[in-house]
Amino acid sequence: MVEFGIEFVPQHPYWKTTFLAMQAEKMGFHYTWITDHFNNRNVYVSLSMVANYTTKMMMGPGVTNPYLVHPVVTAQAVASLAELAPGRVVCGLGVGDKTTLKMLNVDQEKPLSAIREAVAIIRDLVSGKAPDVKGDIFNVSGAKFSFTAPSPVKIFIGAQGPKMLMLAGQIGDGVLINASHPHDIESAIKYSREGSAKAGRNFEELVVTAYASFSIAEDPKKALKAVTPVVAYIVAGCPDSILQGHGVPVDTAVKIRDGIAHGQWKEAFGQVTPEMIEAFSICGTPNECTEKISKLVKLGVTQFVAGSPIGPNMHQAINQIGQTILPAFK
Amino acid sequence: MSHADLVKKIPPDLQSKTADGLVNLVLNSQNAAKLSSGLARSLLYHWQSDLLASESGLTLLVEASSQLEPQKTSEFFDGLGLNQVAAALRPAVST
Numbered sequence: 001m002v003e004f005g006i007e008f009v010p011q012h013p014y015w016k017t018t019f020l021a022m023q024a025e026k027m028g029f030h031y032t033w034i035t036d037h038f039n040n041r042n043v044y045v046s047l048s049m050v051a052n053y054t055t056k057m058m059m060g061p062g063v064t065n066p067y068l069v070h071p072v073v074t075a076q077a078v079a080s081l082a083e084l085a086p087g088r089v090v091c092g093l094g095v096g097d098k099t100t101l102k103m104l105n106v107d108q109e110k111p112l113s114a115i116r117e118a119v120a121i122i123r124d125l126v127s128g129k130a131p132d133v134k135g136d137i138f139n140v141s142g143a144k145f146s147f148t149a150p151s152p153v154k155i156f157i158g159a160q161g162p163k164m165l166m167l168a169g170q171i172g173d174g175v176l177i178n179a180s181h182p183h184d185i186e187s188a189i190k191y192s193r194e195g196s197a198k199a200g201r202n203f204e205e206l207v208v209t210a211y212a213s214f215s216i217a218e219d220p221k222k223a224l225k226a227v228t229p230v231v232a233y234i235v236a237g238c239p240d241s242i243l244q245g246h247g248v249p250v251d252t253a254v255k256i257r258d259g260i261a262h263g264q265w266k267e268a269f270g271q272v273t274p275e276m277i278e279a280f281s282i283c284g285t286p287n288e289c290t291e292k293i294s295k296l297v298k299l300g301v302t303q304f305v306a307g308s309p310i311g312p313n314m315h316q317a318i319n320q321i322g323q324t325i326l327p328a329f330k
Numbered sequence: 331m332s333h334a335d336l337v338k339k340i341p342p343d344l345q346s347k348t349a350d351g352l353v354n355l356v357l358n359s360q361n362a363a364k365l366s367s368g369l370a371r372s373l374l375y376h377w378q379s380d381l382l383a384s385e386s387g388l389t390l391l392v393e394a395s396s397q398l399e400p401q402k403t404s405e406f407f408d409g410l411g412l413n414q415v416a417a418a419l420r421p422a423v424s425t
Contacts (some may be wrong), residue, residue, distance in 0.1 A: 015370035
């Protein structure tokens, strides 16, 4: 059975994110993922609220990055959250959003090393051990928490490029594939499977997650309008190889990236084409969305995350997903 | 008239529809950040306990929506045919 997750971007007041997460739980979603961007509300404050007001849902940052948040701090946060919601905490880890990191002049230095080392540090600390990591990016030796998380915290690796997907297969408990098009998902699964085989792991134990920008509405035009800004951000942060794979000119992506960086939203969003929407989101009526998710599930996806914006009206969109999409996959 | 008194004027068969409509107003308000922390917590508690369509839940929702979206709240009750409630919630026109 495929599981369903939902992504929240805590740009709204904490009570709104909590309200909608509760609604998602009531409608049958299995996971809440909350993004971690410095310019939004803090991810762990938001997750703490969700932990207090839900009873079954799994939850975690989706995703945090080791460049802005040291893995020791991430480990401390998820271990503490696990006290609030034992057995319900996961940790999504990725290299971060290029556009947001650029605002702080932070480089994504040696991304594979950063993730590999961060996973080792988080995993050891959360399980009560002292990590011994002398890596390219982090040097953490002998540090230990004064408390122990009451339950294990699975680490999901956010990935898009081949090497990161392979790494996710090698060391992740799950992979968060930042894609929505069947072509991208198929190739992502292939790379993760390769990584898994290289590490001698059973790939079937990995939670294969399609983490897709999603917009649902009875009126497809409204769904499209809601998803356009999000697709602009995705294109702006997308590796060139993936853009080229979908026939998206790299210079257009650069224009979008520059527009976003300079707050020229209209110019940036105006560059988004129907082909980009098709390549980088799942968008449409409930039936259209069900059909698109179904294609991903057939490729081996075991969790589908409805990512931002969810729909033009999030409250209604969660109801639509719960009433029409989730039952189709039971 | 207090919000609790206004809620007593909502017929039982309209309580659930009223709760849904007010939730939509509150969640989609551009003024969502203005909701007081205490009221937000009470709403979350009622939502958690499936009590938003109860008298106490509706009282909170009326309070929240008239705080965030006074004009739309009044229009919403007009749309339900609850004109007395709508009139009581209609924002005063400043002269």
